[in-house]
């Protein structure tokens with residue numbers, strides 16, 4: 001039994017480890033076109049902000065270590081095509097092009113950065129950030145002392161994390177965002193907190209500014225003016241790497257990523273897909289979604305690997321939980337946001353509250369702002385967002401759990417949550433948010 005895996009990062013290597021655990025006799029071949037496998041891309045911004053750390057610190061296991069576990073990892077091997085009828089992949093390496101047969105195939109080709117058609121975007125000094133090779137180039141330029149000013153094109157979460165990383169290296173940073181505010185997937189109340197934190201740390205924020213061109217000196221010309229830079233980072237999102245699958249006849253879903261069932265099977269027999277190239281079932285929207293995240297990639301890879309090895313595991317689905325930090329502010333979301341609600345033609349109530357992160361007058365207590373989206377008829381929570389200078393990540397996880405359990409805001413308000421002044425107030429912001437939402441709902445129902 002030969003199991004071939006295309007792509008060797010979160011999804012691909014989780015799949016490989018799972019196959020190994022379940023079928024010690026299987027031959028496992030991982031084909032990775034890049035220079036690294038099994039690294040934590042999510043840690044890149046924090047590695048970049050620390051000049052003492054080697055970028056390869058982010059590698060969890062090297063190809064040699066995988067080989068010692070009986071997993072044949074081949075770097076700089078690109079899969080050019082899949083022939084499902086003959087069950088083989090065509091592979092290109094410096095040594096030539098050849099075909100490799102498979103019994104089961106796992107497509108874990110991930111995603112690639114979107115690069116908008118801006119004049120000058122291909123100049124040296126303009127970077128994207130997706131993998132360790134991208135990160136190494138940025139780190140090298142900073143270490144060379146060439147970067148005093150940086151422009152980040154795109155105000156998404158990676159742009160925010162990179163604004164922090166570059167500021168920590170003493171670099172003057174400007175964030176240029178085409179839309180009206182940073183982290184546009186969040187409500188304005190949340191975006192404002194993020195913007196204020198950027199401004200507090202002297203990051204310039206240009207919103208409603210689309211980039212027209214980048215000139216030879218790396219000055220970025222936008223609809224709002226010109227910003228001089230020594231380094232430009234384009235971070236405007238990703239698209240799933242689906243060409244390989246699509247050309248082999250594997251069905252794509254409505255989001256444009258690879259359609260999979262709950263066992264991570266694609267439309268072709270013996271071919272699985274996982275991670276940022278694939279869709280996931282959104283449990284709240286009850287529809288396929290494309291929310292490319294490391295957490296999902298790891299879990300989907302595990303299920304794909306298990307099932308490729310003959311098991312019957314299920315990936316239950318996602319509720320769209322994500323969090324990030326920018327300087328001292330934590331930000332998180334789960335469930336549906338405004339765009340999802342509008343797209344689905346829903347009429348959910350939006351409730352905003354702000355409450356202290358810690359016990360009354362406890363040092364370090366700071367306001368946390370919570371936005372809840374609530375189904376009007378039932379009071380069921382359908383989405384939550386939170387931001388502030390306190391613990392947000394684990395609080396968002398409570399809301400995510402509530403979504404998994406189909407809880408109403410009444411249910412959430414009755415939760416027995418911990419209280420200790422350094423950790424949380426008597427009424428945690430979660431309970432306050434649920435209570436405020438319940439009252440908002442009652443008011444709305446009364447008309």
Ligand SMILES: Cc1cc2nc3c(=O)[nH]c(=O)nc-3n(C[C@H](O)[C@H](O)[C@H](O)COP(=O)(O)OP(=O)(O)OC[C@H]3O[C@@H](n4cnc5c(N)ncnc54)[C@H](O)[C@@H]3O)c2cc1C
Pocket residue numbers: 006007008009010011012031032033034040041042043044045077078079080108109110111112129130131158241244274275276277292293294295296297323
């Ligand atoms: C800076 C940054 C911060 C992030 N922070 C977070 C975070 O905090 N939390 C979170 O959940 N997620 C985060 N993510 C997202 C997370 O890193 C990705 O979701 C995750 O890496 C996806 O893993 P993957 O294996 O599906 O795809 P990828 O990481 O894209 O790996 C796919 C691999 O497939 C290879 N490949 C593609 N096509 C071929 C081919 N034809 N032949 C051979 N190889 C091929 C590619 O070279 C690539 O190495 C972050 C990402 C970045 C860049």
